[in-house]
Each structure stands twice: as structure tokens, then as C-alpha cells.
Amino acid sequence: MTEATMEAEALAPADAKEGEVATPVLWADVQAEHLSMLRLAPLPTDRATGGRPLRFVEFGRAERHSKDFSLLRMSYRLPGQKTRKEQNNLDIWVDHANRAVRVGPESGLQIEPWNRGLGRFMLAQGIHWAQKRWSEYRIEGIALANKDALNEDTRMRRDHFLKTQGFEVAYADPQHLKGSVNEAKVGNLNNSWNADKVQIVEILDAAQMLQQADQKIQEQEVTIRKAEDKVSKYRRDDSSLRFTIACLVTFAVFQAGLLIWIATHR
Known part of the structure; x- marks a missing residue:
């Protein structure tokens, strides 16, 4: 057993079920290393999110690899705007022992500014990264937050976002409150995004x-x-x-x- 595996198992949640992807914290301090600029195209005003003017954001990513795990960490930074620590971050964890992929953080993907195509862009980047090497791995299913289902418009936006990337959304109740994303094969997911909304600027x-x-x-x-x-x-x-x-x-x-x-x- 490698040092990375022992550290991951020691720091993984105690109630993790057998076969689930353990989320190691051996790379907890990893910060963005490769930076690029994204152009958010000006869009018509949305009734839910307000004005959507032309904006530029900094997109950062970092990779880590070991025998047992791989990590892609992505984040956004907005000039002149402060965001909470849990916002604008996405981790793609790969567990090679279980041939499985997990998307983090556990609190869910929280994007600011919302409704500008950034969430889909970030998830598409993570899918593309995983497909290059581990297209045969499975990406585990997750339960969706109930709070997103309280508003019908928010729920439909979330479901459309997930289905566009190739995920299957299922509900355990007719009220569409208890939703989940089914397990899927990495190679079957969609790694594209709406290039009319988000463009990478070299x-x-x-x-x-x-x-x-x-x-x-x-x-x-x-x-x-x-x-x-x-x-x-x-x-x-x-x-x-x-x-x-x-x-x-x-x-x-x-x-x-x-x-x-x-x-x-x-």
C-alpha cells in the first residue's frame, strides 16, 4: 500500500460505503496553476438573474496524479468581486483502484455569476479531462439537493444542465423533490459547452x-x-x-x- 493510499484512507469519512469513491484530502492545499481568460458574451437580461453584460473571468486549473488517485481542480476568479470559499470550484477525483470518478465538492457546484454558461463549461472541461485517459471508468450517482427543487424554474434549469452533459436525472417522488443523478460511464458523457456564451481567450x-x-x-x-x-x-x-x-x-x-x-x- 502506498503512502498516498494510507493517507487517503486515514482521512476519508468513516461512514464511506464499500465500493464508493473515497475522497482523499492529500491534495487539499492544491491551488490553480494554469490560468487562462474566459470571455462571457453579453446576453439579454434574464428575469431571474438580471442583467448579463460582457465580462471577463480568470479560469484556473491544476492536476495531481498518484498510483491510486488523480485530481483535476478548477476554479474561477472574478475581477473586482468577492465570492465565498465554496463558490466557483469544481474537483474531479479519480479512484483508480475502483475505476470510478467523483465530482466535488460535496456541497454541490455553486457558480457566480449564475446563468452565464460557466457551470457547463467547467463540467465539460472535467469530463473531457477524464475521457482522455479513463473513458471506461464509471462516474458515481449522487443525490441532488432538495432546496434546488423547491423552485420549479431552478429545478428545470438544473436538470437541463445535467441532461445536456449526458447525465440521467431520476426522481423518487411525483413532486420532483427527491432527485438523483444515475451512475454513468465517463465515455458516454458530453464534453461540449455553449461556445456562444463562454469563449476561451488565448x-x-x-x-x-x-x-x-x-x-x-x-x-x-x-x-x-x-x-x-x-x-x-x-x-x-x-x-x-x-x-x-x-x-x-x-x-x-x-x-x-x-x-x-x-x-x-x-
Whole structure:
């Protein structure tokens, strides 16, 4: 038995059933190492989640491998926005002894911002990673949180998200409260996502976007300066016209007064 296996078994939950994937904590401190930028396309305002403007987020991932376990850890970071520790994280654990895969964390996938395609993108990345090496492994079934089923719209969104990736959702009651995801073969899952919502931005693409943005800013500055020059010219012309009109009015009043004086002193 390897050191990694002993450590995993020692730290695994005591009530884990035989045959289930043990969730080791030997890589608990692993943080994102490979970073990339994602572009969230602007989408129409949603009645449930509000506005969905253009945004950019940092996507990070890290891998660890041993004889007994493999791990893919993924996370998001949003510039200028704080999130809770349990948000925007997804782990894919592979138990080679049992030829099984588990998706974590146990609290469920919590994504912020919601309804932008990030959850599907992250899960698709995890499926693709597992399929490259362990397509014959099974991904174990899990019970779905009851709180997500209290709102019909939320439940339908969740079920659609899971079914789109190839999972089978089943319910033990007609009220659709006690839901679960059935066990599935890794190779049968769908590793695609909605590329119209989430695009991976490479370094050169990001540099080109910044360059284009800088050029547009410079062009706008030139346009603004030209507009300001025109406004200043119109103001000067307006002042000249006002002065001319005032002189003409004064002269007309003087002429009228002179004519009245001549008429009254004949």
C-alpha cells in the first residue's frame, strides 16, 4: 500500500460505503496553476438573474496524479468581486483502484455569476479531462439537493444542465423533490459547452483585444477633440453674431429715435 493510499484512507469519512469513491484530502492545499481568460458574451437580461453584460473571468486549473488517485481542480476568479470559499470550484477525483470518478465538492457546484454558461463549461472541461485517459471508468450517482427543487424554474434549469452533459436525472417522488443523478460511464458523457456564451481567450487574442481597444480609445479622443473644436468655433461665431445683432438693434433704436425727434421738431 502506498503512502498516498494510507493517507487517503486515514482521512476519508468513516461512514464511506464499500465500493464508493473515497475522497482523499492529500491534495487539499492544491491551488490553480494554469490560468487562462474566459470571455462571457453579453446576453439579454434574464428575469431571474438580471442583467448579463460582457465580462471577463480568470479560469484556473491544476492536476495531481498518484498510483491510486488523480485530481483535476478548477476554479474561477472574478475581477473586482468577492465570492465565498465554496463558490466557483469544481474537483474531479479519480479512484483508480475502483475505476470510478467523483465530482466535488460535496456541497454541490455553486457558480457566480449564475446563468452565464460557466457551470457547463467547467463540467465539460472535467469530463473531457477524464475521457482522455479513463473513458471506461464509471462516474458515481449522487443525490441532488432538495432546496434546488423547491423552485420549479431552478429545478428545470438544473436538470437541463445535467441532461445536456449526458447525465440521467431520476426522481423518487411525483413532486420532483427527491432527485438523483444515475451512475454513468465517463465515455458516454458530453464534453461540449455553449461556445456562444463562454469563449476561451488565448494570450495573443487578449493582446489583440487590448490593442484594438486602445486604438478605438485614441480614435474616440481624436473625434472628441474635433467635436470640441467645432463647438468652440460655433461659440465664437455665436458671440460675434450676438454682438452684431446688438449693434444693429442699438443702431435701429437710435435711427427710430432720431426720426421721431425730427418729426416732432419741424
